[in-house]
Amino acid sequence: MAFATEALFRDNAYLKSAEATVIAVDERGIFLDRTVFYATSGGQPGDTGTLLRADGSRIAIAGTVTGETKDEIVHKPAEGAARPEVGETVTAEIDWERRMKLMRMHAACHLLTVACPYPITGAAVGEEESRVDFDIPDAGVTREGVSEALMALVRADHPIFTKWITDEDLAANPSLVKSKNVRPPVGSGRIRLVCIGDEGAVDTQPCGGTHVASTAEIGQIHIGKIEKKGRENRRFRIRFGPLPSSQENPS
Numbered sequence: 001m002a003f004a005t006e007a008l009f010r011d012n013a014y015l016k017s018a019e020a021t022v023i024a025v026d027e028r029g030i031f032l033d034r035t036v037f038y039a040t041s042g043g044q045p046g047d048t049g050t051l052l053r054a055d056g057s058r059i060a061i062a063g064t065v066t067g068e069t070k071d072e073i074v075h076k077p078a079e080g081a082a083r084p085e086v087g088e089t090v091t092a093e094i095d096w097e098r099r100m101k102l103m104r105m106h107a108a109c110h111l112l113t114v115a116c117p118y119p120i121t122g123a124a125v126g127e128e129e130s131r132v133d134f135d136i137p138d139a140g141v142t143r144e145g146v147s148e149a150l151m152a153l154v155r156a157d158h159p160i161f162t163k164w165i166t167d168e169d170l171a172a173n174p175s176l177v178k179s180k181n182v183r184p185p186v187g188s189g190r191i192r193l194v195c196i197g198d199e200g201a202v203d204t205q206p207c208g209g210t211h212v213a214s215t216a217e218i219g220q221i222h223i224g225k226i227e228k229k230g231r232e233n234r235r236f237r238i239r240f241g242p243l244p245s246s247q248e249n250p251s
Helices: 096-115 143-155 167-172
Strands: 017-026 029-032 049-052 058-066 073-077 089-094 120-124 129-135 160-166 190-196 203-206 221-228 233-240
Touching: 029 058, 089 096, 096 129, 096 143, 096 190, 096 203, 096 233, 143 221, 143 233, 160 167, 167 190
Parallel strands: none
Antiparallel strands: 017 029, 017 089, 029 073, 049 058, 049 089, 058 073, 120 129, 129 233, 160 190, 190 203, 221 233
């Protein structure tokens, strides 16, 4: 049996906590009727945090994953943590510092697909480093040039927002999908788009992740390394902070 959870983060990624009711507890984890915890998906790790109980005690959540459906969100308690009772009211609180890093990084990954407009073959979002793989020949792309293009987009302070379209809209606009191998899930009747710039002029693509509300919030980023992963596959590693001097070897 699958349990449905209202994913509050889809409409407001800045919610740090929310009151919720425990609807099920099983060997997989804890299920709530609503949550601010993002579940691992699309290359972005699931949230960690705690569930605050009425008696003031806390249940540590070591990770969050999707269950049998995208609407089923499983909160994985830390080893040895207590289990709440079904029907109990708790306050779900995410590790906000970690989430904010992931939101900044995920938004940076979107900017990288603007600076490097090539088919995406893979991606992973991390707290300190993220990567995006592109189907791209060795065309003289440099980490200095891409870093400069990324920071120009950051400094422009473009708005980042979401909107929904129908499955039919996506089918009529296949260029919205930048991934070469992975298609966004269809069948629910609607697709979530993440848009950058006025009316999405800088970038618009399907994505279910969490992002900051403007490119300026990403802060200083750079390409730490470009790796060759095949004849026409390049892995770009995004890191926080300024680009190291040319004398420093990236690793």
